[in-house]
Amino acid sequence: xxxxxxxxxxxxxxxxxxxxxxxxxxxxxxxxxxxxxxxxxxxxxxxxxxxxxxxxxxxxxxxxxxxxxxxxxxxxxxxxxxxxxxxxxxxxxxxxxxxxxxxxxxxxxxxxxxxxxxxxxxxxxxxxxxxxxxxxxxxxxxxxxxxxxxxxxxxxxxxxxxxxxxxxxxxxxxxxxxxxxxxxxxxxxxxxxxxxxxxxxxxxxxxxxxxxxxxxxxxxxxxxxxxxxxxxxxxxxxxxxxxxxxxxxxxxxxxxxxxxxxxxxxxxxxxxxxxxxxxxxxxxxxxxxxxxxxxxxxxxxxxxxxxxxxxxxxx
Numbered sequence: 001x002x003x004x005x006x007x008x009x010x011x012x013x014x015x016x017x018x019x020x021x022x023x024x025x026x027x028x029x030x031x032x033x034x035x036x037x038x039x040x041x042x043x044x045x046x047x048x049x050x051x052x053x054x055x056x057x058x059x060x061x062x063x064x065x066x067x068x069x070x071x072x073x074x075x076x077x078x079x080x081x082x083x084x085x086x087x088x089x090x091x092x093x094x095x096x097x098x099x100x101x102x103x104x105x106x107x108x109x110x111x112x113x114x115x116x117x118x119x120x121x122x123x124x125x126x127x128x129x130x131x132x133x134x135x136x137x138x139x140x141x142x143x144x145x146x147x148x149x150x151x152x153x154x155x156x157x158x159x160x161x162x163x164x165x166x167x168x169x170x171x172x173x174x175x176x177x178x179x180x181x182x183x184x185x186x187x188x189x190x191x192x193x194x195x196x197x198x199x200x201x202x203x204x205x206x207x208x209x210x211x212x213x214x215x216x217x218x219x220x221x222x223x224x225x226x227x228x229x230x231x232x233x234x235x236x237x238x239x240x241x242x243x244x245x246x247x248x249x250x251x252x253x254x255x256x257x258x259x260x261x262x263x264x265x266x267x268x269x270x271x272x273x274x275x276x277x278x279x280x281x282x283x284x285x286x287x288x289x290x291x292x293x294x295x296x297x298x299x300x301x302x303x304x305x306x307x308x309x310x311x312x313x314x315x
């Protein structure tokens with residue numbers, strides 16, 4: 001098999017030198033450079049490449065996400081790996097939603113992780129569908145946050161819903177991840193969002209690094225969810241984990257949230273595996289959140305308590 005041809009669209013010459021050295025060290029023979037958005041599209045119109053490494057921070061007025069949309073118009077199936085030094089959860093979310101193969105934070109040693117992804121693309125069929133994500137996890141992120149529990153995965157979804165101001169949410173677990181249908185802020189329409197299982201660890205790592213374990217940048221309180229989606233879905237996920245649940249759904253109505261699935265059901269002192277359905281009205285949500293905050297305080301008694309008072313106090 002011939003060595004892949006890789007196009008690198010870097011932030012600057014130093015980044016290109018770092019990435020090209022790692023790629024050539026991994027056996028990649030052809031590494032080309034494009035400078036900025038316009039040069040990238042011109043290059044792709046003239047030449048062939050098997051993968052593209054694209055920086056979010058680019059010279060000129062267009063960033064990597066905007067350039068990625070242009071690339072998709074010309075080469076819809078080209079595997080693109082985005083790198084960024086922003087440490088921004090929003091950038092990571094936008095990159096995954098725009099269809100990158102992987103998102104790699106530009107921290108120490110990231111160039112070798114990117115080279116490893118390119119080698120996987122070289123060996124993997126169907127344009128890298130079987131590529132294992134790099135998962136560059138900062139050292140200050142606790143390992144338990146990266147486990148594929150419902151608490152962690154639903155929390156990631158909740159963070160994104162809060163971050164972008166979605167409402168009227170329906171979540172469906174499917175093979176390989178979750179499908180979410182929700183209405184954007186100030187719109188009556190409905191959008192479909194896909195959360196692929198392999199993306200969760202990187203998203204939670206970026207969120208924890210930028211905001212901490214128990215903090216959010218935005219909250220969109222409603223009569224049903226007073227502190228937004230992340231807190232609610234995180235608490236629901238904890239309950240689902242306790243019941244060994246599978247194939248879950250979450251449906252938000254005007255005054256009611258419905259959680260369904262299959263899992264362990266406790267009846268008259270006997271546990272069995274069967275259908276579960278939980279209904280959460282505003283009072284139930286209040287109790288659920290209060291219990292969740294209490295559990296977190298007991299698990300980390302030395303952590304200072306953040307803003308808010310009374311029932312909805314957050315860590």
